[in-house]
Structure formats: C-alpha cells, structure tokens
Amino acid sequence: MSTQYDVIVLGSGPGGYVAAIRCAQLGLKTAIVERELLGGICLNWGCIPTKALLRSAEIMHFAQHASDYGLKIAGAIEADLAAIVKRSRGVAKQLNAGVTHLMKKNKITVHMGTGTMTGPTTMMVKGEKGEEQLSAKHVILATGARARDLPFAPADGKRVWTYRHAMTPPEKPTRLLVIGSGAIGIEFASFYNDIGCEVTVVEMLDRVVPVEDADVSAFLEKALTNQGITIRTGAGVEELKVSDKGVAAKIKLKDGKVEAGDFGHVIVAIGIVPNTENIGVEKLVDMDRGFIQIDPFGRTKAKGLWAIGDCTPGPWLAHKASHEGVTTAEAIAKELGNKDVHPHPLDRGNIPGCTYCHPQIASVGLTEAKAKEAGYTVKAGTFPFIGNGKAIALGEAEGFVKTVFDAKTGELLGAHMIGAEVTEMIQGFVVGKTLETTEAELMQTVFPHPTISESMHEAVLAAYGRALHI
Numbered sequence: 001m002s003t004q005y006d007v008i009v010l011g012s013g014p015g016g017y018v019a020a021i022r023c024a025q026l027g028l029k030t031a032i033v034e035r036e037l038l039g040g041i042c043l044n045w046g047c048i049p050t051k052a053l054l055r056s057a058e059i060m061h062f063a064q065h066a067s068d069y070g071l072k073i074a075g076a077i078e079a080d081l082a083a084i085v086k087r088s089r090g091v092a093k094q095l096n097a098g099v100t101h102l103m104k105k106n107k108i109t110v111h112m113g114t115g116t117m118t119g120p121t122t123m124m125v126k127g128e129k130g131e132e133q134l135s136a137k138h139v140i141l142a143t144g145a146r147a148r149d150l151p152f153a154p155a156d157g158k159r160v161w162t163y164r165h166a167m168t169p170p171e172k173p174t175r176l177l178v179i180g181s182g183a184i185g186i187e188f189a190s191f192y193n194d195i196g197c198e199v200t201v202v203e204m205l206d207r208v209v210p211v212e213d214a215d216v217s218a219f220l221e222k223a224l225t226n227q228g229i230t231i232r233t234g235a236g237v238e239e240l241k242v243s244d245k246g247v248a249a250k251i252k253l254k255d256g257k258v259e260a261g262d263f264g265h266v267i268v269a270i271g272i273v274p275n276t277e278n279i280g281v282e283k284l285v286d287m288d289r290g291f292i293q294i295d296p297f298g299r300t301k302a303k304g305l306w307a308i309g310d311c312t313p314g315p316w317l318a319h320k321a322s323h324e325g326v327t328t329a330e331a332i333a334k335e336l337g338n339k340d341v342h343p344h345p346l347d348r349g350n351i352p353g354c355t356y357c358h359p360q361i362a363s364v365g366l367t368e369a370k371a372k373e374a375g376y377t378v379k380a381g382t383f384p385f386i387g388n389g390k391a392i393a394l395g396e397a398e399g400f401v402k403t404v405f406d407a408k409t410g411e412l413l414g415a416h417m418i419g420a421e422v423t424e425m426i427q428g429f430v431v432g433k434t435l436e437t438t439e440a441e442l443m444q445t446v447f448p449h450p451t452i453s454e455s456m457h458e459a460v461l462a463a464y465g466r467a468l469h470i
Contacts, residue, residue: 005031005136007332008123010115010279013040014047015309015321016142017099022329024106026338031134032108033115033125038099040144042318044092045164050187052088053167054356057194061358068395079195081172088167117280120302138304138332141292142325143279145272145310150179153240153266159247160240160266163188169265173197177249177263179237181208183355185269186220190357193229200230200261202251207233209355213367213416215382215402220418223359223398232259240266274311281305288313296345298328306332320351352430354423359399362426365414365433368404377407379439381463383455385419387470390450396420401459403429410438415456425453439464 006028009020016032017039023030037044056079062069063077103110111134113127122135147162149155155162158170166188174197178189181203193199201208201224207217208224208231221231234254241248247266251259274290285300285307286293292307294300300307306328309321323346330343355361371378385391385399399419406413415429432442439460447457461467 003031003132003134005029005109005134006336007031007138007140007329008033008121008134008136009140009142010117010123011040011142011144011275011309011311012038012099012110013142013144013309013321014042014318015144015325016040016140017102017325018322019140019142019308019325019329020108021102021106022326023332024108026329026333026341028329028333028336030106030108031111031136032103033111033113033123033134035112035114037096038103038110039092039096040142041146043095043099045167047318048095049088049092049167050163050191051356052091053084053191054187054358056084056087057191058358061194065395079172081169081195084195085168115279117284117305120284120305136304137336138306140298140325140328140332141276141279141281141300141305141307141311142309142321143275143311145274145316147268148271148273150237150240150268150270153242153268155268156242159242159264160268162268166192166267173263173265175246175261175263175265176200177202177237177247177261177266178269179266180204180269180271181231181233182211182269182271183209183353185267186224186355186357188267188269189224189229190227193224193227194358198228200232200263202232202235202237204236205233206254209361211353212355212361212363213402213414214369215400216361216363216416216418219400220357220359220361223418224357227358272310272316276311297331297343298324299331315348315351315353317351317353320346320348323351347434350430350433352426354426356423359396359419360422361418362422363414363416364426364430365412366404367414367416368402371404371406371413376413378413379405379407379463381405381459381461381467383458383462383467383470385452385455387458388452388455390452390454391420393450394420394452396452401425401455403456403459403463405439405463410440412437412439412442415459417456419452419455421452425456428453428456 007023009016009032012034020032066073113125157165178201239250284302298306308324310316330341352364382402386397402416404414442460
C-alpha cells in the first residue's frame with residue numbers, strides 16, 4: 001500500500017524545500033524526502049555556514065586594523081578556530097530548525113530516508129522505520145551535488161579536505177594548499193589566510209576566478225597576493241603524497257617546471273558531481289555527465305518527473321535552484337488545472353554570482369570578452385571605489401564597478417564588481433537586466449548619497465564618457 005501525493009520532492013536543499021513550499025501554497029498535497037538534514041548542503045554545509053566563518057575572519061581583519069580607524073585594542077588578536085566553527089555550526093542548526101518549522105507551517109509531510117525511484121512517479125523510501133512506498137502525480141528531483149575528488153588523492157577528512165571538512169577542521173592548518181580558484185576555493189583561501197594560515201592557491205586556468213571578468217580576476221589576484229596568499233595560475237597538481245605529518249605536493253607550473261611543496265592540509269575545490277546515481281533514474285531521464293537534462297520549466301523526458309538545482313545543468317548556485325523550484329512548482333500546478341499561475345522559464349543570463357572572499361566579488365550577465373565573442377559592439381565603463389566618498393570613509397577604497405553595454409541599443413549586457421559589500425549591491429543590476437533596462441534608465445536613476453552604490457551609477461556614466469567623480 002503506497003501513500004499518494006500530488007507532488008513528492010526528493011531532496012530538501014534550497015531548491016527542494018522551496019519547491020515543496022510553493023507546491024503547498026498552490027494547494028497541492030506535498031511530501032519531501034530527505035536522507036540527511038533538512039536544508040540540504042546550502043544551509044547545513046555550504047552557503048550559510050561558510051558565510052558565518054567568513055564573517056568571523058572579517059571581524060578579525062578589522063580588529064587587526066583597528067588603528068586605521070583611530071582605535072586601540074589591547075593585547076594580541078587571535079583566532080579561536082574551535083569557537084569560530086562552533087558559531088558557524090550554531091547558525092546552520094538554527095536555519096535547519098527554520099526549515100523544519102516551514103515544513104510544518106505549510107503542512108508538508110517529511111519522510112526521512114533514502115529515496116529510490118521505482119518509476120517516473122513512484123518511489124521507495126528506506127529509513128529508520130524500514131521501507132515505505134510513495135507515489136504522486138508528479139515528482140521533483142532535487143538531489144543536489146557533492147564535491148569532486150582528485151582521482152589520485154581522494155579526500156580523507158584528515159589531510160585532504162573537501163569544503164565539508166574545511167568547515168569543521170580537526171585542527172588549524174599551518175600551511176594550506178587550495179586546489180581550484182572558483183568561489184569555494186577562493187572563499188576558503190581567504191578565510192584561512194585571514195585567521196593566520198599560510199595559503200597557496202593552484203589554478204589550472206590562466207587566472208583566478210576564471211568565470212569572472214578578466215579585470216576582476218586581475219584585481220583579485222593582486223589583492224590576494226598583497227594579503228600574503230601565494231597564487232599559482234596555469235598550474236596543476238601532479239602528485240600528492242599524504243602522510244600522518246602532512247602532504248607533499250608536486251605542482252607543475254605554467255613554464256613547465258615542477259615546484260615541490262610541503263603542506264599540512266589540502267582543500268580540493270575542483271568542481272562538483274551530481275547526486276544522480278543510485279536513485280533509479282538512469283533509464284527514466286536523459287543525462288549529460290550525470291546531470292539530468294530538463295526543459296526550461298524543469299521537465300524531464302519522463303511524464304510527471306521533473307528536476308531542479310545542482311543535479312541539472314549549471315550554474316550550480318543555491319538561488320538558481322530556489323528560482324527553479326518555484327518555476328517548476330507553478331508549472332506542475334498549471335498542468336494540474338490551476339489557471340491562476342503563469343510560470344516563466346528561467347533566464348540564465350540574469351542569474352547573479354557572488355564570491356565572499358576579501359574583497360568580495362559579484363557579477364551578472366556577460367563579461368566584456370564574452371559580449372565581444374557573441375558579436376556585440378560594446379561600451380564598457382569602470383569606476384574605482386577610490387572615487388567614492390562612502391568607500392573612503394569606511395576604509396574600503398579597494399575595488400571597482402564595471403558595466404558592459406550593447407553600443408547599438410544601450411542594453412545592459414553585464415555588470416561586474418569587486419570590493420566591499422558588492423554582493424549586496426549586484427541585485428540592482430540584476431533587477432535592471434530582468435527589466436531589460438538600457439543605459440538611459442540607469443543614468444536617470446537617483447542613487448542615494450553617501451553609498452557605495454553610487455559607484456554603480458558612475459560605472460554606467462563611465463561607459464558613455466560621462467563619469468563625474470574620476
């Protein structure tokens with residue numbers, strides 16, 4: 001005897017739990033299946049607890065530079081790593097409890113256990129109480145992804161870490177090697193450097209944060225180098241020899257020479273692997289490198305089976321997963337006869353990206369190089385924070401805002417920022433892009449003074465040779 005629902009969501013990360021809530025809001029009898037912790041990787045082991053760690057590092061940075069603000073702090077400033085981690089885990093626990101509350105509030109049934117598809121809309125859940133069969137009119141797969149291992153040195157949690165190990169370290173590293181300079185790698189490099197570790201970053205491509213605009217990459221590399229981080233771009237790790245005492249690494253540099261180094265620990269941040277094996281979908285859906293192929297609303301090729309988030313093609317971001325969750329929930333409701341919903345497909349060109357290193361990075365849309373590759377004639381403008389009064393007053397004059405426009409139509413093609421609080425500012429350009437704004441509307445927008453966001457306005461003006469404060 002199976003339990004019947006309108007919708008079952010497999011996975012409770014930021015895509016899954018949001019999809020379940022929206023389904024419930026639309027009057028659908030909804031269940032969610034989770035094998036570990038409600039909230040998934042993002043709330044428990046990703047986005048949120050890492051930001052708690054980085055906040056501690058930021059406070060330490062300001063304390064170490066108190067004299068720059070006319071303040072005196074008696075005694076040495078030290079990082080209590082155990083206390084920092086405890087605070088981070090407390091934040092994660094609080095948010096996990098919040099998702100639990102949201103499930104109850106929205107009358108969503110939670111089945112704790114491992115779900116395996118037995119058909120497009122049927123599932124076997126194996127939990128502490130044994131096995132139970134579930135069925136629904138529609139199923140949403142939101143199984144997420146996990147860190148990719150190095151084939152020659154899989155993570156052991158002792159010397160070789162993924163992001164999960166790096167968030168609850170058994171000890172404070174002395175010399176740390178970070179492999180990969182995407183958002184995860186750079187954030188951990190920034191955190192551990194700020195709390196006093198000696199950090200080396202190795203990136204296979206020719207620049208750090210390679211998905212960002214080239215100007216942002218160059219600025220960040222200089223900033224991180226000035227902070228004491230060793231950067232090796234165009235390089236690869238050829239060998240890791242792990243022992244109880246540490247890790248001996250061989251790094252092949254861009255000139256072909258091999259550099260040997262001894263490290264206490266290694267963080268591997270070379271991408272993700274989708275959690276799509278062993279859930280019974282191999283014969284039900286189309287896959288590419290393990291990622292489930294979907295249409296713009298989340299449909300797979302199997303009727304009634306949908307997928308969202310990190311188990312589908314990228315970008316692999318929590319906010320993208322949440323947005324997909326809402327879109328898919330509304331598309332399902334429409335199929336079930338709800339005439340009041342009008343789902344819109346996700347425009348991937350309007351998905352912002354944020355990296356919470358020091359200085360922060362935020363971007364949306366095309367880089368200048370990508371815009372030119374796409375055939376646009378572009379107008380690009382850059383405004384440095386050193387020309388912004390609020391940034392100078394905050395002691396945060398390191399950074400800039402860059403805008404990219406279509407020279408023919410004035411369409412905003414992309415925006416790229418590096419500096420203090422840019423992860424909070426980028427949404428202004430995201431809204432602008434979503435509304436298909438041009439330079440004219442942005443130029444006529446009044447930005448409050450004094451704010452760092454005035455740099456956004458100036459970057460628009462700069463693209464057209466009209467910047468006022470530089």
